[in-house]
Amino acid sequence: MDADEGRVGSEGLGDESFRRLVREWLSDNLTGDFAELKGLGGPGREHEAFAERLVWDRHLAASGWTCLGWPVEFGGRGLSVEHQVIYHEEYARANAPARVSHIGEELLGPTLIAFGTDAQRARFLPGINTVGELWCQGYSEPGAGSDLAAVTTSAELDGDEWVINGQKVWTSLAHLADWAFVIARTVRGSKRHAGLSYLLVPMKQDGITVRPITQLTGTSEFNEVFFDGARTDADLVVGEAGKGWSVAMGTLGFERGVSTLGQQVGFARELSGVVDVARRNGSIDDPVLRERLTRAWIGLRVMRSFALTTLGGSSSGGEDSISKLLWANWHRGLGELAMDVVGAPSLLAPGGELDEWQRLYLFTRADTIYGGSNEIQRNIISERILGLPREARL
Structure with a gap:
Protein backbone atom coordinates (compact mmCIF):
# COMPACT_ATOMS: atom_id res chain seq x y z
CA MET A 1 0.00 0.00 0.00
CA SER A 101 1.68 3.85 21.72
CA HIS A 102 1.16 6.91 23.93
CA ILE A 103 4.64 6.88 25.44
CA GLY A 104 6.39 6.93 22.08
CA GLU A 105 4.03 9.32 20.34
CA GLU A 106 3.31 11.83 23.09
CA LEU A 107 6.55 11.73 25.09
CA LEU A 108 9.59 10.51 23.17
CA GLY A 109 8.64 11.75 19.71
CA PRO A 110 8.32 15.42 20.70
CA THR A 111 11.49 15.06 22.78
CA LEU A 112 13.48 13.85 19.77
CA ILE A 113 12.02 16.61 17.62
CA ALA A 114 13.10 19.20 20.19
CA PHE A 115 16.43 17.77 21.37
CA GLY A 116 17.47 14.87 19.13
CA THR A 117 19.94 14.67 16.27
CA ASP A 118 18.94 14.29 12.64
CA ALA A 119 20.16 10.69 12.74
CA GLN A 120 18.08 9.91 15.84
CA ARG A 121 14.98 11.44 14.32
CA ALA A 122 15.48 9.50 11.07
CA ARG A 123 15.98 6.27 12.99
CA PHE A 124 13.13 6.45 15.51
CA LEU A 125 10.36 8.83 14.43
CA PRO A 126 9.05 6.66 11.57
CA GLY A 127 8.68 3.64 13.86
CA ILE A 128 6.76 5.73 16.39
CA ASN A 129 4.54 7.22 13.68
CA THR A 130 3.59 3.81 12.26
CA VAL A 131 3.43 2.16 15.70
CA GLY A 132 6.13 -0.22 14.52
CA GLU A 133 8.12 0.15 17.75
CA LEU A 134 6.80 0.57 21.29
CA TRP A 135 8.52 2.55 24.05
CA CYS A 136 8.66 2.69 27.84
CA GLN A 137 10.03 5.33 30.21
CA GLY A 138 12.98 4.53 32.49
CA TYR A 139 12.81 7.33 35.08
CA SER A 140 11.76 6.23 38.57
CA GLU A 141 13.98 4.12 40.82
CA PRO A 142 13.45 2.55 44.26
CA GLY A 143 15.24 5.55 45.82
CA ALA A 144 14.29 8.12 43.19
CA GLY A 145 10.58 8.34 42.50
CA SER A 146 9.20 11.85 42.59
CA ASP A 147 12.74 13.03 43.40
CA LEU A 148 14.07 12.16 39.97
CA ALA A 149 17.40 13.92 40.50
CA ALA A 150 18.36 11.19 42.98
CA VAL A 151 18.78 8.50 40.29
CA THR A 152 21.73 6.14 40.75
CA THR A 153 21.45 4.00 37.61
CA SER A 154 24.81 4.49 35.93
CA ALA A 155 26.16 4.30 32.40
CA GLU A 156 29.79 4.32 31.29
CA LEU A 157 31.26 4.45 27.82
CA ASP A 158 32.99 1.27 26.67
CA GLY A 159 34.31 1.97 23.20
CA ASP A 160 31.33 2.81 21.02
CA GLU A 161 28.69 1.69 23.54
CA TRP A 162 27.20 2.78 26.85
CA VAL A 163 27.17 0.05 29.52
CA ILE A 164 24.24 0.50 31.90
CA ASN A 165 23.81 -0.84 35.43
CA GLY A 166 21.04 -0.17 37.92
CA GLN A 167 17.32 -0.54 38.49
CA LYS A 168 14.16 1.26 37.44
CA VAL A 169 10.72 0.74 38.91
CA TRP A 170 7.07 1.51 38.08
CA THR A 171 8.02 1.21 34.39
CA SER A 172 4.73 1.06 32.50
CA LEU A 173 4.55 -1.54 29.71
CA ALA A 174 8.25 -2.42 29.95
CA HIS A 175 7.30 -6.08 29.36
CA LEU A 176 5.92 -5.13 25.94
CA ALA A 177 8.26 -2.33 24.86
CA ASP A 178 10.94 -2.58 22.18
CA TRP A 179 12.87 0.45 23.48
CA ALA A 180 13.21 2.58 26.61
CA PHE A 181 14.40 6.12 27.19
CA VAL A 182 16.46 5.94 30.35
CA ILE A 183 17.85 8.59 32.70
CA ALA A 184 21.27 7.42 33.91
CA ARG A 185 24.20 9.00 35.72
CA THR A 186 27.08 9.16 33.24
CA VAL A 187 29.48 11.41 35.18
CA ARG A 188 31.05 9.49 38.02
CA GLY A 189 30.75 11.28 41.37
CA SER A 190 28.11 13.72 40.12
CA LYS A 191 25.09 14.60 42.25
CA ARG A 192 21.52 15.71 41.78
CA HIS A 193 20.72 17.28 38.38
CA ALA A 194 24.31 17.36 37.12
CA GLY A 195 25.90 14.42 35.33
CA LEU A 196 22.73 12.78 34.04
CA SER A 197 22.20 11.60 30.47
CA TYR A 198 19.11 10.68 28.48
CA LEU A 199 19.78 7.36 26.73
CA LEU A 200 17.79 5.34 24.20
CA VAL A 201 18.12 1.67 25.10
CA PRO A 202 16.89 -1.49 23.30
CA MET A 203 14.84 -3.62 25.69
CA LYS A 204 15.32 -7.00 23.98
CA GLN A 205 18.80 -7.89 25.23
CA ASP A 206 20.40 -10.22 27.78
CA GLY A 207 21.45 -7.35 30.06
CA ILE A 208 17.86 -6.37 30.88
CA THR A 209 15.45 -8.24 33.16
CA VAL A 210 11.82 -7.16 33.46
CA ARG A 211 9.84 -8.24 36.51
CA PRO A 212 6.09 -7.42 36.65
CA ILE A 213 4.65 -5.75 39.77
CA THR A 214 1.23 -7.05 40.78
CA GLN A 215 -1.06 -4.14 41.66
CA LEU A 216 -4.02 -3.96 44.02
CA THR A 217 -6.25 -4.49 40.98
CA GLY A 218 -4.54 -7.83 40.30
CA THR A 219 -3.03 -6.61 37.02
CA SER A 220 0.61 -5.97 36.19
CA GLU A 221 1.13 -3.07 33.81
CA PHE A 222 3.99 -1.71 35.94
CA ASN A 223 7.38 -3.40 36.16
CA GLU A 224 10.76 -3.44 37.81
CA VAL A 225 13.55 -3.26 35.23
CA PHE A 226 17.08 -4.40 36.08
CA PHE A 227 20.07 -3.30 34.00
CA ASP A 228 23.06 -5.61 34.40
CA GLY A 229 25.61 -4.62 31.81
CA ALA A 230 22.93 -3.60 29.32
CA ARG A 231 24.29 -1.84 26.24
CA THR A 232 23.28 0.82 23.77
CA ASP A 233 25.16 2.69 21.06
CA ALA A 234 27.26 5.67 22.11
CA ASP A 235 25.38 8.00 19.76
CA LEU A 236 21.98 7.16 21.32
CA VAL A 237 22.24 9.89 23.93
CA VAL A 238 19.67 12.66 23.42
CA GLY A 239 21.16 16.09 23.99
CA GLU A 240 24.61 16.46 25.45
CA ALA A 241 26.00 13.65 27.62
CA GLY A 242 25.95 14.64 31.27
CA LYS A 243 23.36 17.35 30.65
CA GLY A 244 20.24 15.26 30.29
CA TRP A 245 18.21 16.90 33.05
CA SER A 246 16.75 19.55 30.75
CA VAL A 247 15.85 16.86 28.20
CA ALA A 248 14.14 14.79 30.90
CA MET A 249 12.16 17.83 32.04
CA GLY A 250 11.22 18.55 28.44
CA THR A 251 9.70 15.08 28.19
CA LEU A 252 7.65 15.65 31.35
CA GLY A 253 6.34 18.89 29.86
CA PHE A 254 5.18 17.07 26.71
CA GLU A 255 3.45 14.48 28.91
CA ARG A 256 0.87 17.05 30.01
CA GLY A 257 -0.25 18.12 26.55
CA VAL A 258 -3.50 18.22 24.61
CA SER A 259 -4.31 14.58 25.35
CA THR A 260 -5.31 15.70 28.86
CA LEU A 261 -8.51 17.11 27.35
CA GLY A 262 -9.38 13.64 26.09
CA GLN A 263 -8.56 12.28 29.53
CA GLN A 264 -11.13 14.65 30.99
CA VAL A 265 -13.80 13.35 28.62
CA GLY A 266 -13.04 9.89 29.97
CA PHE A 267 -13.39 11.26 33.50
CA ALA A 268 -16.76 12.73 32.55
CA ARG A 269 -17.90 9.32 31.29
CA GLU A 270 -16.88 7.75 34.59
CA LEU A 271 -18.75 10.43 36.57
CA SER A 272 -21.82 9.88 34.41
CA GLY A 273 -21.65 6.18 35.21
CA VAL A 274 -21.48 6.91 38.94
CA VAL A 275 -24.50 9.22 38.64
CA ASP A 276 -26.42 6.46 36.82
CA VAL A 277 -25.67 4.06 39.68
CA ALA A 278 -26.83 6.66 42.20
CA ARG A 279 -30.11 7.06 40.33
CA ARG A 280 -30.69 3.31 40.09
CA ASN A 281 -30.01 2.49 43.75
CA GLY A 282 -31.60 5.66 45.14
CA SER A 283 -28.44 7.00 46.78
CA ILE A 284 -28.83 10.19 44.77
CA ASP A 285 -31.59 11.12 47.24
CA ASP A 286 -28.97 11.37 49.98
CA PRO A 287 -28.26 15.15 50.17
CA VAL A 288 -24.60 14.60 51.08
CA LEU A 289 -23.94 12.28 48.14
CA ARG A 290 -25.91 14.55 45.81
CA GLU A 291 -23.74 17.51 46.85
CA ARG A 292 -20.56 15.45 46.30
CA LEU A 293 -21.74 14.47 42.82
CA THR A 294 -22.43 18.13 42.06
CA ARG A 295 -18.99 19.15 43.30
CA ALA A 296 -17.42 16.45 41.13
CA TRP A 297 -19.16 17.92 38.08
CA ILE A 298 -17.94 21.41 39.03
CA GLY A 299 -14.41 20.04 39.44
CA LEU A 300 -14.48 18.73 35.87
CA ARG A 301 -15.44 22.16 34.56
CA VAL A 302 -12.60 23.76 36.55
CA MET A 303 -10.09 21.29 35.10
CA ARG A 304 -11.24 21.93 31.56
CA SER A 305 -11.15 25.70 31.99
CA PHE A 306 -7.64 25.57 33.45
CA ALA A 307 -6.38 23.26 30.70
CA LEU A 308 -7.76 25.45 27.90
CA THR A 309 -6.34 28.57 29.54
CA THR A 310 -2.81 27.21 29.89
CA LEU A 311 -2.57 24.86 26.89
CA GLY A 312 0.04 25.85 24.36
CA GLY A 313 1.35 28.78 26.38
CA SER A 314 4.74 29.19 28.01
CA SER A 315 5.06 27.48 31.37
CA SER A 316 7.31 27.90 34.37
CA GLY A 317 6.55 24.32 35.37
CA GLY A 318 4.16 25.44 38.07
CA GLU A 319 1.15 25.33 35.78
CA ASP A 320 1.82 21.66 34.99
CA SER A 321 1.96 20.93 38.71
CA ILE A 322 -1.37 22.68 39.31
CA SER A 323 -2.92 20.60 36.53
CA LYS A 324 -1.53 17.39 38.02
CA LEU A 325 -2.91 18.28 41.47
CA LEU A 326 -6.30 19.11 39.99
CA TRP A 327 -6.87 15.92 38.03
CA ALA A 328 -5.11 13.50 40.41
CA ASN A 329 -7.03 14.58 43.49
CA TRP A 330 -10.30 14.84 41.57
CA HIS A 331 -9.93 11.34 40.13
CA ARG A 332 -8.95 9.81 43.47
CA GLY A 333 -12.01 11.48 44.98
CA LEU A 334 -14.19 10.02 42.22
CA GLY A 335 -13.03 6.54 43.14
CA GLU A 336 -14.00 7.16 46.76
CA LEU A 337 -17.33 8.67 45.70
CA ALA A 338 -18.10 5.64 43.50
CA MET A 339 -17.64 3.27 46.45
CA ASP A 340 -19.89 5.40 48.65
CA VAL A 341 -22.58 5.57 45.96
CA VAL A 342 -22.54 1.79 45.49
CA GLY A 343 -22.69 1.38 49.25
CA ALA A 344 -22.17 -1.88 51.17
CA PRO A 345 -21.99 -4.06 48.00
CA SER A 346 -18.80 -2.21 47.06
CA LEU A 347 -17.04 -4.14 49.84
CA LEU A 348 -17.80 -7.51 48.22
CA ALA A 349 -15.97 -9.16 45.34
CA PRO A 350 -17.74 -12.44 44.56
CA GLY A 351 -15.27 -14.98 43.24
CA GLY A 352 -12.46 -12.47 43.74
CA GLU A 353 -13.51 -10.52 40.64
CA LEU A 354 -13.51 -6.72 40.94
CA ASP A 355 -16.22 -4.67 39.25
CA GLU A 356 -15.47 -1.43 37.41
CA TRP A 357 -16.03 0.80 40.46
CA GLN A 358 -13.81 -1.29 42.72
CA ARG A 359 -11.06 -1.20 40.08
CA LEU A 360 -11.52 2.56 39.77
CA TYR A 361 -11.23 3.02 43.52
CA LEU A 362 -8.14 0.85 43.91
CA PHE A 363 -6.23 2.23 40.93
CA THR A 364 -6.97 5.88 41.66
CA ARG A 365 -5.23 5.52 45.02
CA ALA A 366 -2.06 5.83 42.94
CA ASP A 367 -3.12 8.94 40.99
CA THR A 368 -1.65 11.30 43.58
CA ILE A 369 1.67 9.42 43.58
CA TYR A 370 2.69 8.49 40.04
CA GLY A 371 3.81 11.20 37.66
CA GLY A 372 5.03 13.23 40.64
CA SER A 373 3.45 12.97 44.08
CA ASN A 374 1.23 15.68 45.58
CA GLU A 375 4.05 16.70 47.91
CA ILE A 376 6.48 17.24 45.04
CA GLN A 377 3.90 19.19 43.00
CA ARG A 378 3.21 21.49 45.94
CA ASN A 379 6.92 22.10 46.42
CA ILE A 380 7.23 23.09 42.75
CA ILE A 381 4.30 25.49 43.04
CA SER A 382 5.63 27.06 46.23
CA GLU A 383 9.12 27.56 44.80
CA ARG A 384 8.44 28.46 41.14
CA ILE A 385 5.16 30.36 41.40
CA LEU A 386 5.01 31.69 44.97
CA GLY A 387 8.76 32.29 45.31
CA LEU A 388 9.01 30.61 48.69
CA PRO A 389 12.39 29.32 49.94
CA ARG A 390 13.51 25.99 48.50
CA GLU A 391 13.02 22.90 50.59
CA ALA A 392 16.11 22.05 52.67
CA ARG A 393 18.16 19.16 51.28
CA LEU A 394 19.75 16.73 53.71
Missing part, protein backbone atom coordinates in the same frame (compact mmCIF):
# COMPACT_ATOMS: atom_id res chain seq x y z
CA ASP A 2 1.25 3.48 -0.80
CA ALA A 3 2.25 5.43 2.32
CA ASP A 4 -0.43 8.04 1.70
CA GLU A 5 -3.18 5.67 0.62
CA GLY A 6 -6.24 5.90 2.84
CA ARG A 7 -4.93 8.85 4.86
CA VAL A 8 -7.59 11.33 5.92
CA GLY A 9 -6.95 14.93 4.93
CA SER A 10 -8.07 17.90 7.02
CA GLU A 11 -6.15 20.81 5.56
CA GLY A 12 -8.07 24.07 5.66
CA LEU A 13 -11.01 22.74 7.67
CA GLY A 14 -12.65 24.91 10.30
CA ASP A 15 -13.07 23.58 13.82
CA GLU A 16 -16.62 22.27 13.41
CA SER A 17 -15.89 20.72 10.02
CA PHE A 18 -12.85 19.02 11.48
CA ARG A 19 -14.91 17.78 14.43
CA ARG A 20 -17.43 16.23 12.01
CA LEU A 21 -14.59 14.62 10.05
CA VAL A 22 -13.13 13.01 13.18
CA ARG A 23 -16.52 11.92 14.48
CA GLU A 24 -17.54 10.37 11.15
CA TRP A 25 -14.21 8.59 10.69
CA LEU A 26 -14.40 7.04 14.14
CA SER A 27 -18.01 6.01 13.58
CA ASP A 28 -17.11 4.39 10.24
CA ASN A 29 -14.04 2.60 11.59
CA LEU A 30 -15.03 1.49 15.10
CA THR A 31 -16.99 -1.35 13.54
CA GLY A 32 -16.60 -5.10 13.24
CA ASP A 33 -13.77 -6.45 15.39
CA PHE A 34 -12.74 -2.92 16.31
CA ALA A 35 -16.17 -2.23 17.82
CA GLU A 36 -15.47 -4.92 20.41
CA LEU A 37 -12.51 -2.87 21.66
CA LYS A 38 -14.59 0.13 22.76
CA GLY A 39 -13.81 1.20 26.29
CA LEU A 40 -10.92 -1.23 26.73
CA GLY A 41 -7.48 -0.40 28.07
CA GLY A 42 -6.16 2.60 29.94
CA PRO A 43 -4.59 3.00 33.39
CA GLY A 44 -5.11 -0.13 35.46
CA ARG A 45 -6.52 -1.96 32.43
CA GLU A 46 -3.61 -2.05 29.99
CA HIS A 47 -3.84 -5.84 29.91
CA GLU A 48 -7.19 -5.71 28.11
CA ALA A 49 -6.96 -6.84 24.46
CA PHE A 50 -3.46 -5.40 24.09
CA ALA A 51 -2.65 -7.21 20.84
CA GLU A 52 -5.96 -6.17 19.30
CA ARG A 53 -5.51 -2.56 20.41
CA LEU A 54 -2.06 -2.60 18.82
CA VAL A 55 -3.74 -3.52 15.52
CA TRP A 56 -6.16 -0.62 16.04
CA ASP A 57 -3.28 1.79 16.67
CA ARG A 58 -1.62 0.71 13.45
CA HIS A 59 -4.91 1.22 11.63
CA LEU A 60 -5.01 4.76 13.01
CA ALA A 61 -1.45 5.30 11.78
CA ALA A 62 -2.21 4.06 8.28
CA SER A 63 -5.13 6.48 8.15
CA GLY A 64 -3.11 9.48 9.31
CA TRP A 65 -4.47 9.72 12.87
CA THR A 66 -1.20 9.47 14.77
CA CYS A 67 1.35 12.17 15.60
CA LEU A 68 -1.18 14.91 14.86
CA GLY A 69 0.82 17.75 16.38
CA TRP A 70 4.22 16.74 15.02
CA PRO A 71 5.59 19.01 12.28
CA VAL A 72 4.96 17.69 8.78
CA GLU A 73 8.68 17.44 8.05
CA PHE A 74 8.97 14.83 10.80
CA GLY A 75 6.08 12.71 9.57
CA GLY A 76 3.30 14.37 11.55
CA ARG A 77 0.14 16.21 10.52
CA GLY A 78 1.15 19.64 11.82
CA LEU A 79 -2.34 20.23 13.20
CA SER A 80 -3.17 23.24 15.34
CA VAL A 81 -3.63 22.87 19.09
CA GLU A 82 -7.35 23.49 18.56
CA HIS A 83 -7.65 20.59 16.11
CA GLN A 84 -5.62 18.31 18.36
CA VAL A 85 -7.94 19.08 21.26
CA ILE A 86 -10.97 18.33 19.10
CA TYR A 87 -9.47 15.01 18.01
CA HIS A 88 -8.75 13.86 21.56
CA GLU A 89 -12.21 14.93 22.73
CA GLU A 90 -13.98 13.09 19.92
CA TYR A 91 -11.78 10.03 20.39
CA ALA A 92 -12.79 9.87 24.05
CA ARG A 93 -16.46 10.53 23.30
CA ALA A 94 -16.46 7.64 20.82
CA ASN A 95 -15.26 5.40 23.68
CA ALA A 96 -12.44 4.32 21.39
CA PRO A 97 -9.89 1.94 22.96
CA ALA A 98 -6.96 3.32 24.92
CA ARG A 99 -3.87 3.83 22.78
CA VAL A 100 -0.90 1.51 23.27
